[in-house]
Amino acid sequence: MTINQQQNEIIEEFADIDDWMDRYAYIIDLGNALPPIDEKYRTPEYLIEGCQSRAWLHAALTPDGKIEFTADSDAIIVKGIISMLVKVLSGHTPDEIMDSDLYFIDRIGLSEHLSPTRSNGLAALVKQMKLYAVAYKAKIDSSK
Structure with a gap:
């Protein structure tokens, strides 16, 4: 599934939820379904700067050249937002x-x-995910 297809799927999921309290509840449910990040990544090195709450992000390059993200937060709404980005x-x-x-x-x-x-925290998280992509692209290009 492409990035835009994933985004459109999320948009459709929210289309039927009119009330913002219900939307927040759904975001919290998404966060609760997020697989836990490995404890070794819950360190300052993986902490997202600019987040009001604490949020950790780790990225790994798969053998087929794709990036897999794992993330977590100590705030339930943030965790839900992170789960959508992941x-x-x-x-x-x-x-x-x-x-x-x-x-x-x-x-x-x-x-x-x-x-x-x-x-600001959301922007910092997106920026960090894109920075991981830049770093892994450079790594892939240098190994060619």
Whole structure:
């Protein structure tokens, strides 16, 4: 499934939920379903700078040249947002991740319902995911 197909799937999931309290509950459910990050990645090295709450992100390059993300947060809403980003970006190549336009955040109305500090944290998380893609692309290119 492409990044845009994943985003469209999330947009469709939210389309039937009108009330924002119900949307928050759904985001929390998504976070609760997020596989736990390995404890060895719950360290300052993997902490996302700029997040109001604590959020950790780890990326690994698979043998077929795709990036798999694992992440976690100590805040339930943040964990839900992270789970959507992981769902959309995991399993894609560095180029696909670098070129992605994450429009689902606006389309589900999330950006207008986040506090400024949460918006900053979301931006920091997306930036870090794209930086991992840049780093892994450089690693792939240098090994050719």
